[in-house]
Amino acid sequence: MPERLGSPRETPLFRRLVLVGIGLIGSSIALAARRQNLAERIVAVDKDEGVRARVAELGLADEIHADPAQAVAGADLVILCVPVGACGAVAKAIAPALAPGAIVSDVGSVKGAVMASVEPHLPEGVHFVPAHPVAGTENSGPDAGFPTLFLNRWSILTPAYGTDSDAVERVRAFWQGMGANVEFMSAPHHDLVLAITSHVPHLIAYNIVGTAADLERVTEKEVIKFSAGGFRDFTRIAASDPTMWRDVFLNNKEAVLEMLSRFNEDLAALARAIRWDDGEALHKLFTRTRAIRRGIISEGQDAPLVDFGRPRE
Amino acid sequence: MPERLGSPRETPLFRRLVLVGIGLIGSSIALAARRQNLAERIVAVDKDEGVRARVAELGLADEIHADPAQAVAGADLVILCVPVGACGAVAKAIAPALAPGAIVSDVGSVKGAVMASVEPHLPEGVHFVPAHPVAGTENSGPDAGFPTLFLNRWSILTPAYGTDSDAVERVRAFWQGMGANVEFMSAPHHDLVLAITSHVPHLIAYNIVGTAADLERVTEKEVIKFSAGGFRDFTRIAASDPTMWRDVFLNNKEAVLEMLSRFNEDLAALARAIRWDDGEALHKLFTRTRAIRRGIISEGQDAPLVDFGRPRE
Numbered sequence: 001m002p003e004r005l006g007s008p009r010e011t012p013l014f015r016r017l018v019l020v021g022i023g024l025i026g027s028s029i030a031l032a033a034r035r036q037n038l039a040e041r042i043v044a045v046d047k048d049e050g051v052r053a054r055v056a057e058l059g060l061a062d063e064i065h066a067d068p069a070q071a072v073a074g075a076d077l078v079i080l081c082v083p084v085g086a087c088g089a090v091a092k093a094i095a096p097a098l099a100p101g102a103i104v105s106d107v108g109s110v111k112g113a114v115m116a117s118v119e120p121h122l123p124e125g126v127h128f129v130p131a132h133p134v135a136g137t138e139n140s141g142p143d144a145g146f147p148t149l150f151l152n153r154w155s156i157l158t159p160a161y162g163t164d165s166d167a168v169e170r171v172r173a174f175w176q177g178m179g180a181n182v183e184f185m186s187a188p189h190h191d192l193v194l195a196i197t198s199h200v201p202h203l204i205a206y207n208i209v210g211t212a213a214d215l216e217r218v219t220e221k222e223v224i225k226f227s228a229g230g231f232r233d234f235t236r237i238a239a240s241d242p243t244m245w246r247d248v249f250l251n252n253k254e255a256v257l258e259m260l261s262r263f264n265e266d267l268a269a270l271a272r273a274i275r276w277d278d279g280e281a282l283h284k285l286f287t288r289t290r291a292i293r294r295g296i297i298s299e300g301q302d303a304p305l306v307d308f309g310r311p312r313e
Numbered sequence: 314m315p316e317r318l319g320s321p322r323e324t325p326l327f328r329r330l331v332l333v334g335i336g337l338i339g340s341s342i343a344l345a346a347r348r349q350n351l352a353e354r355i356v357a358v359d360k361d362e363g364v365r366a367r368v369a370e371l372g373l374a375d376e377i378h379a380d381p382a383q384a385v386a387g388a389d390l391v392i393l394c395v396p397v398g399a400c401g402a403v404a405k406a407i408a409p410a411l412a413p414g415a416i417v418s419d420v421g422s423v424k425g426a427v428m429a430s431v432e433p434h435l436p437e438g439v440h441f442v443p444a445h446p447v448a449g450t451e452n453s454g455p456d457a458g459f460p461t462l463f464l465n466r467w468s469i470l471t472p473a474y475g476t477d478s479d480a481v482e483r484v485r486a487f488w489q490g491m492g493a494n495v496e497f498m499s500a501p502h503h504d505l506v507l508a509i510t511s512h513v514p515h516l517i518a519y520n521i522v523g524t525a526a527d528l529e530r531v532t533e534k535e536v537i538k539f540s541a542g543g544f545r546d547f548t549r550i551a552a553s554d555p556t557m558w559r560d561v562f563l564n565n566k567e568a569v570l571e572m573l574s575r576f577n578e579d580l581a582a583l584a585r586a587i588r589w590d591d592g593e594a595l596h597k598l599f600t601r602t603r604a605i606r607r608g609i610i611s612e613g614q615d616a617p618l619v620d621f622g623r624p625r626e
Contacts, residue, residue: 134541135541136541136542137619138606144619151625154538154539156539189530194539196524196528197540197542197544198543199543201521201544204521204580205543206583206602207580207583208513208576209605209606210598210602211579212509214575218505220605220608222506223506224608224609226506227510228466229422229511230511230514230550232615234546235602235606235615236606236615237546238605239602239603239607246592246599247592249595250590250595260580262524264577266524267577270520271570274562274566274569275566282555282562282563285519285523286555286559289519289523289548289551289552292522292536294552299537301537301541301545303623303624306457308549308622309622310618312459312464
């Protein structure tokens with residue numbers, strides 16, 4: 001597994017890369033694409049004036065726009081880095097300005113709903129290659145980005161049947177250029193896999209943090225004070241961007257509710273084992289789950305640092 | 314907040330410290346007590362031959378015993394560091410050998426059940442000061458310990474009404490000597506606070522890791538591969554010691570089931586918000602939970618490292 005980004009390309013993959021929405025992902029792509037020489041010109045678009053000012057201060061892009069339609073003129077790659085609920089509206093806004101042969105992509109954690117809302121707007125001759133880099137941190141905004149966010153992480157592409165293969169290959173090369181591994185999946189399978197590996201975990205993390213804050217017999221101060229017993233691990237992902245996550249749940253409703261009902265069935269069985277003193281059932285589950293942790297570490301998707309490498313002294 | 318352990322004591326607090334059970338906690342106490350000169354002589358007891366051999370190799374103790382009754386003769390502090398379900402049997406075994414004036418303590422994550430199972434065995438003149446250091450990692454066994462495990466963490470004491478105040482003060486000083494902060498609570502309140510800050514979080518972490526492993530339409534390989542989307546954070550605590558945790562759930566049944574039913578109610582409301590497109594309710598909760606994370610960091614119970622400080626390059 002490579003520990004750092006490879007050498008930059010000698011010639012860029014794209015002439016004009018437009019990133020619509022400069023949060024954690026948009027800014028990380030800007031930094032990685034620059035370092036790896038993946039695009040001749042990097043263009044940032046954000047509707048928020050404060051974000052645009054910060055993008056300028058950080059030197060993240062060669063051009064900064066408020067209007068996405070203006071920005072995409074002449075672009076050969078446009079990546080939508082906005083919350084998934086906003087993708088359809090952005091696609092509609094940019095559609096008339098897209099050049100024939102341009103590639104449109106995105107980074108949304110949900111693929112079915114994004115494809116359904118973006119595709120109808122795109123003109124003939126524009127190639128849509130949906131993507132989802134499975135990477136992130138709890139921080140948001142243009143200051144949160146860093147160029148190695150995608151290194152050794154997976155980026156899942158879900159192009160529709162018949163999508164121009166040259167466009168697909170160029171998007172694949174773009175992600176590989178930022179150090180990511182690329183996998184192809186159908187959109188429905190993606191949405192199911194992510195429901196269990198990402199969406200439901202976020203939902204239950206948000207939920208338990210909320211439950212803990214609402215108790216009458218335990219104060220919020222106590223919850224915070226004694227959080228080192230396990231609770232604090234949940235708060236990291238429950239500190240993720242609220243708008244992004246609201247949109248994820250509303251746009252992957254079916255898969256999330258299905259996986260949540262599996263989770264609930266299993267939790268009911270565990271509660272029953274506790275109530276009826278079935279220590280053997282508990283011990284058996286708790287032993288199996290250790291193996292999964294080892295798998296994640298050996299696949300390079302987490303570091304084998306005890307206690308996540310939190311400082312000891 | 315101190316970033317390292319203070320200077321060692323000039324004169325030890327205890328003459329003969331006996332640690333029964335040398336796992337993560339027992340070995341960490343041995344190392345911290347040694348470094349801080351809290352006991353003249355450190356005695357390790359473990360029923361497992363392999364553990365005793367490892368304790369000898371690591372030089373964790375001055376004496377190593379298989380038989381707890383033999384070990385506690387002449388001890389002024391005995392700390393039970395075994396799973397909470399084993400505390401009663403150990404107390405029964407050591408009771409005849411305890412010297413008058415000896416202090417017995419423990420480190421269990423459950424206090425009500427431990428007090429109920431230990432107290433009846435202890436002879437008159439022996440002081441029982443139950444303790445729970447809220448600290449740990451996902452690793453277990455004598456190799457897992459380190460001397461700063463308790464630094465800046467809370468240790469909760471739950472002595473019964475009327476317990477000898479000199480004994481209580483000495484146990485308090487012992488934990489403070491290892492860098493911990495000490496808090497007093499009633500046992501029932503402790504068990505409720507820990508149910509929400511530690512036991513239920515572990516239960517739902519174990520549960521989702523199990524649910525994910527059991528799906529037919531998503532493979533275990535996929536779950537591992539794409540775990541960077543959130544799932545991997547749960548696997549750390551779901552890799553904790555199975556026997557310890559089985560005992561915790563069986564011995565804090567009432568509080569765990571009560572907190573779990575609160576969690577379930579809230580989760581049902583969240584599922585309903587998703588089903589009925591109530592984006593506002595989702596956004597509101599997701600914004601509140603960020604504040605709790607900030608509280609935990611400002612109280613020094615977690616490090617403000619993005620993504621838990623996982624290596625970036």
